[in-house]
Amino acid sequence: MPIAITFVCAYSKCAFTNHDSYNIMTLVMFQYCPSCASKNITLKVNKLSCLDCGFVLYQNTAAATGCVIQSDDKVLLLVRGKEPSLGKLDLPGGFVDPGEDVLNGLLRELREELGWQPPIPPGVPLVEILKLFASFPNIYPYKNIVYNTCDMFFTVSAPGLTENDFRIEAEEISSIRFVHPDDIDVEDLAFDSTRRAIEAFKELRERKSISV
Numbered sequence: 001m002p003i004a005i006t007f008v009c010a011y012s013k014c015a016f017t018n019h020d021s022y023n024i025m026t027l028v029m030f031q032y033c034p035s036c037a038s039k040n041i042t043l044k045v046n047k048l049s050c051l052d053c054g055f056v057l058y059q060n061t062a063a064a065t066g067c068v069i070q071s072d073d074k075v076l077l078l079v080r081g082k083e084p085s086l087g088k089l090d091l092p093g094g095f096v097d098p099g100e101d102v103l104n105g106l107l108r109e110l111r112e113e114l115g116w117q118p119p120i121p122p123g124v125p126l127v128e129i130l131k132l133f134a135s136f137p138n139i140y141p142y143k144n145i146v147y148n149t150c151d152m153f154f155t156v157s158a159p160g161l162t163e164n165d166f167r168i169e170a171e172e173i174s175s176i177r178f179v180h181p182d183d184i185d186v187e188d189l190a191f192d193s194t195r196r197a198i199e200a201f202k203e204l205r206e207r208k209s210i211s212v
């Protein structure tokens with residue numbers, strides 16, 4: 001120990017060069033068994049095991065969301081107001097809370113971060129308003145712990161919406177702006193999964209000739 005297991009990112013433009021940091025960080029977090037305090041622990045991928053008392057801890061992937069809000073020919077980007085990636089561009093969204101489904105998790109994040117949610121006509125299910133178009137894994141470092149996430153990306157159409165229709169959460173977001181997808185440089189985005197999502201959105205837009 002420590003056992004370093006290299007995780008190879010499938011994304012050729014991935015900015016993270018040390019993908020085994022997740023596993024190393026986990027062992028640093030747990031130098032002793034959380035149950036019996038033995039140092040005789042092992043780590044395999046996302047599973048910590050104690051060889052003395054049999055204690056097992058899984059650090060499973062966390063579900064998270066991102067949303068492409070489309071207004072006419074533009075999409076909404078926000079400037080991150082906190083670490084990680086302070087000052088970089090991002091999509092609204094966030095972690096899904098325990099006991100929450102992914103659609104309502106995203107709806108809550110939109111309300112919290114932007115003070116806004118899409119109109120939901122009576123009888124129309126949320127799945128027809130927030131439309132899944134891509135999903136990518138990500139790693140999210142926060143306060144000395146690196147989380148594995150499964151990010152799911154949705155589109156929502158909101159014609160006529162402007163920056164003035166939002167009330168942004170100041171602790172999380174510095175500013176927001178509507179941008180034409182062709183004007184987004186993916187290198188300005190905060191996370192690998194978000195870069196891949198924007199690229200997927202652009203490809204989807206070209207392939208399907210959707211209205212953005």
Ligand SMILES: [Zn+2]
Nearest residue numbers: 033036050053
């Ligand atoms: Zn133990």
